[in-house]
Amino acid sequence: MGIICNPIISGMAPDPSILRVGDDYYLATSTFHWLPGIPIYHSRNLADWELLTHVLKGTEVNLRGTHTPAGIWAPHLSYDAQAKKYWLVFCHMKNMAGREFNAESYAMSADDITGPWSDPVYLTSIGFDPSLYHEDGHHYLAILEWETRSGYQAPGTIVMAEVDLRTGKLVDGWHRITNGFTTRGCVEAPQIYKHGAYYYMLAASGGTGYAHGVEMGRAEKIFGPYEPNPTGEPILTSSPRHLFSLGDPDAGHFEMYNPKSLMQKAGHGSLVETPEHEWYIAHLMARPLPGTKLNPLGRETALQKMHWTEDGWLELADGSNVAKMTTEAPCSQPSEPRDAQEDDVYDAFSSGVLSKKFMAPYHQPDLSWVSVQHGHLVLCGRESFFSQNDPSILATRATSFSYQLQTKLDFHPVHYSQTAGGGLYYDSNNWIYAYVGLSDKEDQRVISILQAKLGQRIAFDFDTVRIPDGAVPELRWQYHYGKAQAFYRLDEGAEWQAIADACDVSYLSDEGVNGEPGEIGGFTALFNFIGSVDAYQHDSQAEFFYYQVKSDQANQ
Structure with missing residues (x-):
């Protein structure tokens, strides 16, 4: 019997929606302020996942000005076997200020999972976390109805409606289903499944923090009434002790941290059945830095094997409701433990196209500012990294607690506001950046560091290295369990030299950043990046020779 090790997708991969069509498994996750949006991963054995494509690759959404943690939330994949069509619904969270949560939900379809996908069809603005269920030519939309009235249970009620997917119009209006x-409260992310004589509703609860979980109800008719799982507890969680939290809006619930578990925040799940009729749940999880409740890798994707009880309820295969770091592989697909080095990135830009692993904050990577020319990646310098509009940043998800980020670049600024380099990035208010720029006197190139911490600009003015004429520098960041140190070298094969002392960057985590006021920071995790700034004429170009992120397996 094989073993699947969690997480199955490391780094930012929250709110997983899993789907099987034939022998192929597909999985979609949230992307928030990052584009291209909504990755589709593919697997044949549930253990090994490859990034296949992204759904939002063009002008489908405008994320400029998005405040953390808004953006693209909780995509849901489904397949209409009767029409032989893939469907994806998602929420574009536009505003969270005042807990008004202005969101728009859309549906897209494709005949093939790799696309082309249709233009988004508007569905509703009633709330967030939509899902679709298809049956006999009918299509049912389930979603959280966001509550804004004083004195009512927050965050709201799960509602359902039949929908005409050609137009996005509701057939007979909303049906309120359950709170x-x-x-645990904070019920959200409803999904419908049919098993035997019952419709089952899966929902996330407890808030997407340390009290998170997955709960279940069932009904003989799709609109209910739904009876709750008789245990009265989630069918999956990291923190199994009882919690009464009705009416409490989405919160971290740090008191529910489980000191006995490496995995925290298990919740927001999606079910899949194998060809051999084994059942699994894909769900989000988190791994805090040891000794803290800070999660720099954000919410990742995990998998658990499930079991139907004799009275028709789901539970984990071991009979508990506590998510584990390993689970049984499908009987027909024995699996070896996953190698963390599979997440390493190396791109020497020899293919002539941009790797699909790269993402950009707030806008799409396009030829107006990024290109691959003659084996080099060329970035045009543009806005400050404090910008939520058009920063020239290309990034990949951080997937390890200990790793090196490394690059080599040729850059010749003519103004003190022009820089290029690489670093660690969470959002526009929170990042750290080692760069090549000009000295204050604008007489020589230098290497230095700039940091953003909770929106404050911190310049490392006493940690500056002068670059000899003609030198092409390499830069390296060593990240190790919330500490980061930058290095440089001017000749290949030379010893790496520290630019500055190591600094604490543990704030680059979901709990450490300053998200929308009144919210709990972010949901979007740490990224590694290369980038360029030009607040002079927007005409400078930086050439990058390679981009590498390599995990340190000895320190995992």
């Missing part, structure tokens, strides 16, 4: 099946 949750346990006392």
